[in-house]
Amino acid sequence: MKQQDALDPQTLSLVRFAAAVAQGDEPDIRERADDLRTDQVPAIWVEELLLQSVLMVGYPRTLVALGVWRKISRLPAPATDPDTDYSRAALWAERGEETCHLVYGDNYKKLRENVKSLHPAMDAWMITEGYGRTLARPGLDLLRRELCTVVQTAVLDTARQLHSHLRGALNAGASVEQVDATMAAVNPVLAFDHWKRVKEIWRGVRDDWNPLD
Secondary structure, three states: OOOOHHOOOOHHHHHHHHHHHHOHHHHHHHHHHHHHHHHHOOOOHHHHHHHHHHHHHHHHHHHHHHHHHHHHHHHOOOOOOOHHHHHHHHHHHHHHHHHHHHHHHHHHHHHHHHHHHOOHHHHHHHHOOOOHHHOOOOOHHHHHHHHHHHHHHHHOOOHHHHHHHHHHHHOOOOOHHHHHHHHHHHHHHHHHHHHHHHHHHHHHHHOOOOOOO
16 A cells, blocks of 8 residues: 555645645646646635645745636635634634644643744734634644645745644644655655655654654
């Protein structure tokens, strides 16, 4: 059995698309968007991945990818969205704390303290805008969200965030085999030295992982 068989075809296609969005190469994004349609990936998964990509890769690459997706899918943007209503900020904060706690587990309190020490606004935005307004949205489950974040932080070569979200994927219910398959999916798009760094981070997380922690 191939390593990537640990992921269903739709999830594998989604994480490959997430990696392409992080790379920002428009022809590759188009190719992976075509694969999404071939593999019958639910459109709502793609829409939610693209919205959350702002958190990892920023607006410029996300807007390019959204434009490609609109052309390939031929799906119009929704007319409205409940999370354009800023009166929901209290709800975002509540669900953000819950989602962030799920991702970070026992490291949640330390994370909040560390981010707040960098800037209190960053801590508030992380919880309310990042985890609450964005990552806690319905439409895509947290496990797949974390696998997509893993590949994007791997492409971006952000070691600390990759380490955190590898653990986050496991905390969200991913099996070691599913994360192995996700890492195998991102391998071909990374240079050798880059892949070596990423692989070492995953090996460290995997060897230290105890689901009872």
